[in-house]
Amino acid sequence: MNGRKAFRRMAPEGYRIRMMEPGEAERLRAIDAAAGRLLVEAGHVARADPPPLPDFVRFLLTHEVFVAQEKRGAPVGYAAAADLAALVGDPDAGGCYWLAALAVDPAHGRRGVGSALLQAVVRRAEWFFHRAVGLSTARALPIGEGFYAARRFVGVAEADLTPALLKRREMEWPSGAAPGSRAVMVRWL
Template sequence: MADEPGRRAFKGLAPKGYRIRVMEPGEAPELLAIERAATALLVAAGREELAGEPPPPLGAFVERILAHDVFVAENKASGTPAGFALGRDLGELYWLAELSVDPAHGRRGLGTALLAAVRARAEWFFHRALGLSTYAEVPFNAPFYEARGFVRVLRKDLPPFLLERLLSETPAGALPEDRTVMVRWL
């Protein structure tokens, strides 16, 4: 398995004990569990509106990930996913739709490594920028991305397609004003 292209493409991006690769068949339940655990961190960070959100059924989650490129941070010792990112081509912009790390593997550089894999993919296909929407004031959201070269785009400066994306990615019960769109030019 170590010679498969999905494992070689992102060699050297992950911290010691991990690797970054593309998603493999059958991993959706593990990725959904990671998403649920990451959502619990958001609730603990003050995003109480997410506490009442029922987790998506597996089928809906699979539909969503199938519409994206899926990057997985794998624990080398166990061979199991420890985090993942979803990316999507939006023309000149490559969109980071989600980045989730299992809290049991947090604070080890996996988020940064997944973001590096997403950036590498965007650069391979000549995208001009990376974009995302996230909570503006959660420390491991907007400030995390700012530390990695992303800048916030003022609401008044958002083109209609990015405003629509921001609104569609705002969870039920959350205020769109609590979220921000960020970009990083490549």
């Protein structure tokens, strides 16, 4: 199944979900920057500057990237995920598909685009027999922990975090975010 058909009928009306195509890094970086401003407005971080383009491209290349696109239009959101074991270099962390990024252009927010991207990530994890999808997100924010909890993700208690989960959470901790402001969540498959 190719990247244009794999996620057919998953997106809300007027959108579609597909895998990333060459030449989209700048647009996805702009989406990431726009979505990051929501975290600033919510008080999770003081600043959300996008990474330099070469760093962002390296990030994209180490993940599978799912793109939400207006039908016959430009990308409006993306999700990036990869096997946790590969991301942290720990073979004992296998079986968890890690959602490293999910961003939707705020102009297209609250239309189901983020939910559709998340559904595509979960479907991909199921296809390849992962036991869970994991992520770290802003604690106690509707656009963070609240969004994922409403989609069957559960928080992992601090005492239950494995070394791989701790490492990944620390890698994703935004500069300037307060201690204790990140939650690790898992959806069992």
